[in-house]
Amino acid sequence: MATAAIPRNEIENTMRMGLMIHRSQDVLQDVLSTQLLTTYPGLFDPSNGGKLFDILTDQKANQTLLQLKKMKVLNASQMKLLYPSGNPSTTVTLKDLDVTLTVVLLRNITTLNPKGSWENPPTSDTSMEAQIGRVKKYRNKFSHGGASLTDAAFQTQFTELKALLLSLSTIYSSDDYDKLLTDPLHAAEAPCELISTNLPSRTPELKGRVDLVQKILQHVENDTKLILLTGMGGIGKTSIAVEVGHHRKYVRKDVLHIDMRKVVNLDSVKLSLVQQYHPNQFLKDIYSDYQNKFTQTMSNLATDTLLILDNNDSVLNSHQQEFLQLLEEVMNSSKHITLLCTSRESFSLPSQTTVTIDIPPLGKTSSSEVLWGENTISPTDTETEALGEISEKCGHNPLALKLAATQIKLKTVQKVFEKMKRIKVLPSLQLPNIPASQGMLTCLEMSYETLNDTEKKVFRGLHIFPVAFHSKEVSEILEMDEDECESVLDNLSAKSLLSLVQNTYDLHPLVKEYAEFLAQTDSNEISHTRKKYCDYYIRLMLQLYIVDTVEASLFENMSKLVPHLHMTATLLKMELCTSNIQQKKIKINILQEIANTFHFLFLNEEALSIFQSVEVEMHTKFEGQPTEKAELQNNIGCVLHAMDKGKYKEAHDYYKKCLEIREELLGINHSDTATSYNNIGRVQQSMGKYKEALDYHKKCLEVREALLGPKHPETATTYGHIGCALKAMGKYEEALDYQKKCLKVREELLGPKHPDTASSYNSIGDALQTMDMGEYKEALDYHKTCLKVREELLGSKHPDTATSYDNIACTLKTMAMGKYKESLDNFKICLEVREELQGTKHPDTAVSYNNIGNVLSDMDMGKFKEALDYYKKSEEVMEEVLGPKHPNTAQLYGNIGYLLQIMGDYKGALPYLKRCHKLRKEILGPKHPNTDMS
Structure with a gap:
């Protein structure tokens, strides 16, 4: 089964609030459309796409807008949008206006009162001007801070903003807004921006370097694995490397270029290489197991490729060992890769064939030619x-x-x-x-x-x-x-x-x-520049969450900000020691938003580093605000839970600290406390502690049913979590009941064609299949329904779709007069997808090896030797990835033992069977059905 994503409720709340803010832009544009029709009869026609040309040419409107520019109400970019080259735009439409510009036009060139209560209106004022001002205030709030929303704050603010928008326009109904609470936040993310197949422009007439370029090209053609271009700054290392790259492209060889100044986390180089060769994969799926995917992707490379890693000085100074390890991994994983690296200082990798070329100064003649x-x-x-x-x-x-x-x-x-x-x-x-x-x-x-x-x-x-x-x-x-x-x-x-x-x-x-x-040399100037720099990129980060919430461009645009957000975090941490308490709190909040963004981008090492800096600051510099500390501990727990090789124990400890504060301050009947119960339940389940997980999920359910009611997506999710825990404990009938409750709510609220609903079909199929009376036909129907939805929504090459093939195969195998051939075909489809997407050393791939071994050992022809080979492949991966003390590993030991017994190798079978029984008794308890079977 594919591992479920770690919930990040506060980030999801912010994203859903961002959808509302995005809708608010549509609403304000609709208000402006109505006002322009009234103010400029005959000049504005919404049916032509809302073009503003005739309005901009109107003498009165034109004079007003020019006056606003002089008063610096309109900035240069806004004027360029409306009046490119000083003339009214013939193409600009209402849809091109952001919230700020829309409100400026509403206030200044329509019949609305420009002196009305646009700013901080009193509660009693319900005029259109006041309502527009309130909407803009919401937009500003989420553009300039606090992009993390607890469940309680989210519910309050969502309701308030919905009422405001409904009072201004009817283009969206109350139901339209409510759907934003349940619409899936799924989007195919855009490719990483780190790697480029388009090389930088070559230097015209590269003087005095022709022989050197040819020498480097010869090393590339002779399969030298690592070529270092070193020399003092300004000597032309980048120009030479780029020239070599252009020569290789000219003879139709693959060339990739990375400017290492953009790299914040060296793992992002691996991620970018994986997505370079798998552009249609979802980033979240790549991030979930990028180490294995990286190794597999590089080993499958079939064409000679020059990878230029340019400007490595900074990374060599800060992360030299990690950088050298990255180079080792790239070269060890593919015989078709040649690395061309530029840096001022040389370095060595004794295990690789390395050529170091120290770029010399230009000769006298070439120097004079450059000057002339x-x-x-x-x-x-x-x-x-x-x-x-x-x-x-x-x-x-x-x-x-x-x-x-x-x-x-x-x-x-x-x-x-x-x-x-x-x-x-x-x-x-x-x-x-x-x-x-x-x-x-x-x-x-x-x-x-x-x-x-x-x-x-x-x-x-x-x-x-x-x-x-x-x-x-x-x-x-x-x-x-x-x-x-x-x-x-x-x-x-x-x-x-x-x-x-x-x-x-x-x-x-x-x-x-x-x-x-x-x-x-000017401390005031540099301080001011740093402040404006930080303000700009913080604002841009928060605006992206609002504008690009579910768009494919979100990951692409946010990834472009990573070097700037890293610089911003560095500058803010430097300033913490000189700030007063109030300024310190503001900076700490911003740092947490940056950390949340890194977590959102799966840069969890960077996120954890920032969160831990904030934790130290909160602990040593000022006490109080325990709810903020609880939020921080929850965030650290989420990051640890999501990190590679999941740091479950540490995540659990942070979740518990958060829960203790929330129970004390908010009480047990609070949505945030319920979220903590949920998070602890999820991490307990990841650790294989099913009984403890069940207890926490039931606590979560009690609160969510009381606060949200049974017909709510979060309540439905909790039903599903309880069902999963019960199934893992062998309580199949109870598990089925909870999964059916989950499905009923999801079908009603989300509809049948939704990823979460598909997961419910899958879970019910699992429960039916594992029950004592084995409802295989019904289970098969549910799994096929799930597969149909997943193929439509996610495509055939997706981990969840692969899981559906796996479940169909398992059901076919266990049906009366087992359909082994059909089962084997589905298992192999699943394995093919898992090996491609998740690599050979992944728990899910190991399960596929095990399952194919199962069906081969059960087939009429008894392909025992082939079955044992698959079991052994599974054993190697499970012991390495999951460890020997895991329920799946225990089950595999049992499978190998039984197969060896059938093959007559009783001496070889006994140790495996003993290990299986001992582990099941230790992990699952003596009364679990699987323990009895062993």
């Missing part, structure tokens, strides 16, 4: 001599030469040379990561001096970005008009201080270090 650039007139003898002197001062470093070449283009060779001789670089500028060559620093200093004050401020501010960026981000963080900001960035790019590729700007690591040094 595209000038078609040959330099004079004097200029040639000066070019040589400049090259020497630049240390023949390509980056320094490029910076100097930009100055030569603006001035003359002689003037640049004279200036370089005059500039004395301060000792304080000799940063450890900047090459010792004074010429590099001289070129940076010289380029910086040519900037005006605005350009200098922007350049200093750019150090904050850990990865490439766009002008919109910079303009928001540095509080500039976007058009002006874009112009400044273009000027910096023209002076070679920035690179620009397809509207994306990037700082070379050396230039970034120089900008950071300059920024640190």
